[in-house]
Amino acid sequence: MTSVKLTASALAITAVCATAAAARDNVQIAGSSTVLPYASIVAEAFGENFDFPTPVVESGGSSAGLKRFCEGVGENTIDIANSSRPIRESDLELCTENGVDDIIEVRIGYDGIVFASQLNGPEFTAFEASDIFNALGAKVLVDGEIVDNPHTQWADFNADLPAADILAFIPGTKHGTREVFEEKVLLQGCEDTGAMQAMIDGGMSEDDAEDACLDVRGNGVTVDIDGDYTETLARVDSNPNGIGVFGLAFYENNTDSLKVATIGGVEPKTETIASGEYPVSRPLFFFIKKAHIGVIPGLKEYAEFFVSDEIAGPNGPLSNYGLVSDPELAQTQEAVANEETLGEGM
């Protein structure tokens, strides 16, 4: 009896494996969890409006997505990598090594990064980059001296801020958001407070000073969140003094429990981010394997549909969800239509 079952199952498996070689007919996408909501909205509308099956969108993070993207060319590799950061030299090297040469870069728009706290918590409604740096930086400038951060309350360095204990939930180092947070907030704050100049004057090279600026205190004052925004939200919910770093779209979906802080007096909104008034934002991308166009049905149509005015334009579903649409969308549309790869025309 057992041997009969064994043979039957072995046969079944071989049959199934044989069909596995058959052509794949849906677009496969992986990468940034920030881009995932937008990609899923587009994929859904794409499935509804075209005769192609709905594309599959996996999450996992920008770096993991690009790594899988660069694994090679063929039906067993993904067609599109979503990313919340530009492609790096190291990614390109891996791609070239595995024969992924022609890559089309598509910028879909901008994402705002906001600081939000509990709705009923202390009045964290206005920050400057320098406040954030003074609160979270490992070494700060106090009375002209670079010292280990002595501040325990926000009011210690800025009397306008509430006298509440400093506690911040910031994205972990594997997140694309962390890079923006470091560059646009910490580094900016470091320069604004004069800490950076003081470090350079103290004999540090510029690069070392920059690195020192990006060091956060840790020690329970700053908490790295390696999960997603839901985790940050849960932490902020249970800590009245906590400040969390969120994407604009996530905040807009959870306005019933969060209040947002202005940066430099500007409220984060799609309009202020598009105009550049709100400083903390970053472009979002996806990358297409040109070799797969024409092999995987619907790939180019999906990309064109994604950047069309109907979808990615100022009143499209993506911008309703929180994406700041790209003022140069027309150029992107043209680039996708012409299949312009990285290195040419850019």
Next chain:
Amino acid sequence: MTDATSASAPASQPPRIGSILHESDRTKRRNAAERRFRLYGVIAISIGMLFLAALLFAIVRNGIPAFTQTYMTVQIELPADVLDENGNRDPEDLRKVSTFGYNPLIAAALERTVSEAGIETEITDGSDLRDMLSSAAGAQLRDTVLADPDVIGTTQEFRLLASSRVDGYMKGRVDRESLARDPNLSPEHLDVVDGLVDAGAINRSFNWPFITGSDASESRPEQAGMGVAILGSFFMMLVVLVLSLPIGVAASIYLEEFAPQNKFTDFIEVNISNLAAVPSIVFGILGLAVFIQFAHLPQSAPLVGGLTLTLMTLPTIVISTRASLKAVPPSIRDAALGVGASKMQSVFHHVLPLAMPGILTGTIIGLAQALGETAPLLLIGMVGYIATNYPDGVASGFLDPNSAMPAQIFEWAKRADPAYYERAWGGIIILLVFLLTMNLIAILLRRRFERRW
């Protein structure tokens, strides 16, 4: 023999040690210790029950709302000049009107519905009213038109999904205060909703699409369902059953009945017991490396998920099968061998049938464990916006990208819109129903077929 004399002693004398009529101090302490121990037991059980009750209460309270959904009934005009400019009802031309092209029709219909219901509101613009409905409405209209082009030029009644905020209001999750700061819907919309509820245009009904439907994007939680993920789980369990039952049973019969007892078989036994305790995420990494990167099986496919979960389930099945084979008394084997059966005949004709109830119970418990497993699926790409297309047949059921019930719940719990949180709890209820059913079957099988010696 002093006891014999003491029994006849006058009752006024103090009782002596060892009387069964009077407790000595030592006996009292012993009895008190026993009462205390029983009390500890009762306390432990009550704490356990309390947690169970709290868990069930939380699941039911949070999850039940997902099983009803708010719909709005609207009369929508489908004008020919918008939907079919050439007037020839050519399906190709009809397809050119995208789901967004239907939005103005819905907006106009809403304006009319609101004014006919006699609701006074500051929101007069139809496209603002459109926020009360799900963005899935356009697709529903388009599908109707494509399926039957004759409806063009007529006015049809549609039952459209309300948006997740309106649905949340009907379920008490959203109120005017929370909407005041929400860019998706304004408190004025809720006045309109109240009016439409009175007019009978908005109502809540049982949410079948939640059980049968496919996953939806982040902007429309009201449309999301578990159906495709349930199919994904089903195909995965099929792979697990077909592979792990024969392999597991064959391995255990050989180890238990035929294999010589030596260091090597001892080593194998120790390894099987250890494998049962390996964290499931390790099997996920193994699955990624072996099945996807080495064997080039497709990503996110239930086949790969099933193979990975098979690795996880095998030790459970082997251990329970061996236990039930061991429980068959040696006298059965001896009797079979004594009347001239070969070793194999004694196993397959006598031992295995008697061990079957135990094997089946172990298999079902193992399958139930695999059904609820998420960790290995994270690594083989089954989490994300995946469970969107129903499989076309058996082959595509195994090979097309799909998710599974626990992975879908995990994904929903991650999403930004609070409505997805509710769906995640609802998904847990569905998953629990499946698990309870499987455990119930296991118990029934055991009750019905188990033999005791």
